[in-house]
Amino acid sequence: MREFISVEEARSLILAQVGRLPVERVPLAEALGRWLAEAIVSQDDIPPFPNAAMDGYAVRLADVHAAPVSLRVVAEVGAGQLPPEEIPAGACIRIMTGAPVPNWAEAVVPVEWTEASEDGTVRILQAPTAGENIRPAGQDVQAGERFFEVGQRITPPVVAMLATLGVAEVPVFRRPRVAIVATGSELIDPGQSLLPGHIRDSAGPGLAAQAQWVGAEVVVRQRVPDEHSALEQAIEQALEADVLVFSGGVSVGAYDLVRQVLDARGTQWLFWKIRQRPGKPMAFGLLEGKPVFGLPGNPVSSALCFDQYVVPALRRMQGQQEVLRPRFPAILEAPTPKKAGLHFFTRGIVRAGADGRLHVRDTGPQGSNLYHSMVRANCLIHLPEALEEAPAGLEVQIEWLPWTIGP
Template sequence: MSSSDITCEAPSLKPLEEALTELLNSVTPLSRPEHRPIQGALDCVLAEDIHSSIDVPGFDNSAMDGYALNIDTEQAETGQEFKVIGQAFAGQSHQGAVAAGECIRIMTGAEVPSDCNAVIMQEQCSLDGETVRIEKSVSPGNNIRRRGNDISKGDSVLKQGQRLSPAKLGVLASLGVAEVQVYKPLTVALFASGDELRSPGEPLDAGCIYESNRFVVQSMLQRLGMKVLNLGIIKDDPVALEQAFLQAAGAADAIVCSGGVSVGDADHTKNVLAKVGQVDMWKLAIKPGKPFAFGRVQGVPFFGLPGNPSSAAITFHQLALPCLCKLNGELSESGMSLRMAAPRAIRKRPGRTDFQRGVLTYSPDGQLQLEVFGQQSSGMLSTLAAANCYIKIERERGDIAAGEDIEVIPFDRWMI
C-alpha cells in the first residue's frame, strides 16, 4: 500500500497516536494535595507514596482451625500423638511454653506460639480427651502464615498517582493508615452547543433533537471522581459562546464542550476560541470523531468534542479522559488489548484510525467470541450503549476480510 493510499481520505489530519502524545505533553498535573480519611478516599488519586510502618501480618498466625504442634523431628507421621495443653483464639494468644510432643487448640488467625512450628487442620486429626492423634503427616511450617509474609515493614506499598480502589483502601486499613494525602479532584466545566438541542423533559420542536452528550461525558467525569460544572446548552451564537468560555475558565480546571467544532456556518467554536484563548489542535485522523479540538481559554485546557453522540463519547474517552487524568495527577495505565480474528468482513477506508463497536461474549464451550455491529454511524448512540468493546483498526488499513487479525479493546470501567 502506498503512502498516498494511507492518507487518501484525510491527508492533512493528525494521526491519533501523535495527537494523544501532544495532548499528554501539553498538560502538567495540578499539585493540590489534601488529606482525607480513607473512608472518603475511594477513587481519589494518591498524592504521596505509601510505605509500611509495620509487618503484615504482625505475628505468625494460623491459616486454619486446628492444632498448633511442637514437632521435634523432620516430620510428624500419621498416628503420632500430641498432648493438648492450651488454646489460642484470634486476639487471645496462648501464654506459656509448648514442649516437644505438645500442642494447643488454635483458631484461624490466632497467634502461633513461638515453640510451635506447624498447624494441622482439625479435619486431619482426632481428639481423645487431652490427646490429639494426627491422621496425616505434617511438616514444620505447614499452615502457618509468617510475620510479614504479606507486607514487610518499610515496603513500598502504593505509589503517588495511583487511584485508590476498594482493595487499595483495604491495604491502607491493614497498615493502620486512617488518613491519606490525595489530589483535590478537578472541576470540569461542561456544556453543549447547538440551536437544535433540547434538554430531556422539554418539548421537542420541529427539527430539534434531545441533547445526550453532556450526560455521557458527565457520567464518565463523575466516575473519575471529578466535579462537574454543568453549564447546559449554549446557543450557536458567538457572544453566548464567548460568555460560556470565560465563565468556564474562571471557575474550572478544564473545559469540555460538544458541538460547534465542525466546519458548518453555525460552528463558531473555533473562531470564539481563537478570540478568547488559543487553538492548538483541530481535526484528527480518527473515526468517528474527526472534528475534535484542543486549546486553552485563559490558560485552562479546552476539549472540543464533535456533536454526533458516538463521536463525542469516543473522542472524550480516548483523548480528553487520559489528559484529565494526568491533569489530576494520576499515573497512566495501559488498558487491556486482545488480538482476535475478524468474525466477518469489515468495511474501512484507509486514512483514519477506526473505533468500531462490538460485543465480546463467551460461546457455550467457553471460547471468547466477537460480534461487530453492522451499524457504525457516528450519530448512533444505541450501538455504543449495547457494546462492551472497541474494534480498533489501524489508520493505514482498508477493508478487512473475515479471519484477518484485528485489535479488540474491552471497555474499561469509565465506559461500560
Template sequence: MVSFEQARSTILASVQPLGSERVSLPEAAGRVLAEDLAAPWNMPAWDNSAMDGYAVRAADCGTIPVRLTVTGFLPAGARGDDLRVEPGCAVRIMTGAPLPAGCDAVVPVEDTEGGQQETTLREPVQKGQHIRLRGEDVTVGTIFLRSGAIIRPPEINMLASFGMALVPVFRRPTVAILSTGDELVELGRTPGTGEVLNSNTLSLAASVREAGGIPLILGIARDNRDNHIEKLKQGLKADVLITSAGVSAGDCDLVRDVLAELGADQLFWKIGIKPGGPTAFALHGATPVFSLPGNPVSTMITFEEFVRPALLRMQGHRRVVRPRFKAVLREDQTKKPGKVQIVRVRLERDGERWYASSAGKQQTAILKTMVDAEGLAVLPAEGTRFAAGEEVEVHFYGSHIELVEEQP
C-alpha cells in the same frame, strides 16, 4: 489535520496529574495513591497461629500417633503471656492468637482427636507448620504501596490493617461541560420541529463520572458571541473544559474563535479519524480544552479515544489507554484511505480467539449502534478493505472488561 496517534500524544503530553488531597479510607476506593506509604509496624505484629488447633513442640511429635496433655487455651485476641508449651503438652489455640512460649508448630484440630484435657495427634508434625511469623507479610518501615497504585479492595484492606484512616490520593478533575446551538432544548420538554434534546451534555457527564472526574454542567451556549463568551469564561475556571458542537467552519460555529479571544492556545484542529474528525484541542494556561463534534456518536467516540485518557492521567493513572487485542472480523469492512476508522462492534469469544461483528449501521447518526457496541475496532488509516476472517485491533468500550457466556 493531525493523525490519530499525533492527537493522542499531543493531548497526553499536555496534561499532568493534579495535586493531592487526603480522603477517608472508604472514599479512597478507585482513587490513585499520591504518595509512597511505609508500614508503621510489622504485619503480622506477632507470631500467631494460622489454624484452629493445638500449639505444640515438634520434638514431642516424632512418633505418630502421640498423646499430649492440654494445659491451656488461647482464643483470638488473648495475649497468652502466662502460657508456655511444656514437654509432652499442648495448648489449644485459635486462628490469629499469639503463639505461646515454647511452641514451634501448630496442629490443625482436624488432624487430632480433639479434646480439652488430652489430645491425640494423627498426622506427622513439621517444625514451623501453620505458623504466621512476625513481619512475614510486611516488615516495619518497608514501602507497602507505591504512589500511582490504584486503591482496590485489597489495598483498602491493607491500609485499614495499618490503621490508615486518611489516604493521600490525586485529586479528581472538575470537568465543565458545555453544549452549543440554538436548536438544543433541555430534558423535560418535548422538542418541536427543528429542536433537539441536549443529550450530549448528559452523556458526557456520565462519561466523566465513569472516568473518575467531577462533571460541572454549564447548560447550553446559544449561537451568539456574547453567550459563548459568558459560558466559556465560566467553563475555563474548571480543571478541564469540554464543548460539544460549534467546532466546524459554519457561520454559527463560534467555539474556536471565542476560545482564542479568551486566550486559549489551539494545539490542533481536525484529526484523521472517522467519526470525529472536526475535533479541536487547546490549552488555556494549564487547562485542557476539548472541543468535540456535536453528533452524539462522534462526541462519545472522541471522548473515549482522547478525553478519557487525559482525565485518567490527571488523576495519576499510569495506564490510561485501553489495551487493544486482535479480533477476527465476521464481515467485510471497507473505508477510504487517509483516516483511522472506528467501527462499533459486538464481541464474542470462542476458545482463545475473539470475533468482532458489526453492531449495526455505522453512520454517525445511528445512536442505537453505539448502545449495542461492546468494543471499538480501530481500522488503520492506510487500509481500505478488511475482509471477513481478517484480524483487526479492537478494544473494549465503556464498562465492558471481560465478556463471558450468558448464564440461563
C-alpha cells in the same frame, strides 16, 4: 495551529499539556477508585506476631515426637487473647485460628489429628513438623517493605491492604474538575417534548457520564444557544474547572461560534481536525493554561472523541500510569466500510470464537448521528488510516469499551 493531523499526533499533543493534579488526603472509606499519590511503606510486620493457621493444639516437638501421646491441656487461647508465656513439660494449649502462638510452641497440631478427653488431656495421634500450621510474623508484609507505588489504583483489595497497613488517610491525586458545555440552539432538555426543529440534548448528559465514569468531577454543566453573549458567559463559568469540554460549534458553519468566541478570549489552539472518522473537526487548545477540547456536535463523534482524547488526559491528571486502553487482535466476521486516509473508529460487537480467537463485526450503520451504534457496541474496531478496505477475515485491533467491562 496544526491542521488535519493523525490520531497519534493528536494524542501526543494533548498528553504533553497535562500533568498530575495536586495531592490530597482522603479517608480510606472514600479512596476507592482513586490513584495513590505517594508510595506506601509498611510500618509493621504483617501479621505482627506468629499465629495459628488452624484450630488445634500448640505443642513442643519434644513432647509429641513419639506420637501417639497424651498431653495435659493447661489453657485455651482464642484470637485476640494472649497465650501463657510458659507451660510445663508434657503440656499444651488449645489454640484457635489467628490466635498468637507463644514463643515456646514449635508447631500447631490440627484438631483433626487429636482425640480430646474429659479429664483435661488430649491424645496427639500424629507428630507435626517444626513450624507446621504456624504463620510467622511478616509472612505477608515485612516492616519497611515498600508495598504500593505511586499511580496504584485503589481497588477493593487495595482498600483492605491499606487498612491492614494502618493507612487511615490515603494520599491521592485530586480528581480533575470538568466543565461540559453543550452548544446548539436546537437543543432542549431530555424531559421536554420534541418540537419542530429541535432535538433533545444527549451530548451534555452523555459526556458528563463519561467524565464521571473515569473518576472526574463535573463541576459545570451548561447548554447554551448559538449566541456570542451566551457562549461568552458559559466560557467564563467553565474556567472554574480544570478541563473545558465543548460539544458542537467547532466546524466551519455559519452558526459554529465556539471557536470564534474562544479565539476572542485568547485561546491558544494546538490543532484543529484529525484524520479520523467519526470526529474529524475536533479542536484542542489552552485557555489560561487549561486544556480546552472542542468536540464535534454529532453525538457519536462527540462521545468517541471524548473517549479517545479527553479520557486519557483525565487519567493522566489523576496519576494513572497507563492512560490508553490495551488493544487485542480479532478477526472481522464480515466486511465493514473503510476509506483510505482516515483512521476509522468502527463500533463493533466482539465475541470469543470456537477457534479460541476473538471475532468481531460492526454494529450496522456507522453514521455519526446514530447513537444506537454506541449503545449496541462492546468494543471499538481500529481501522488505521493506511488501510484501504476491511474485508471479512481481516485481522484487526479492537479495544473494549470501558463500560462493557466494569469501572
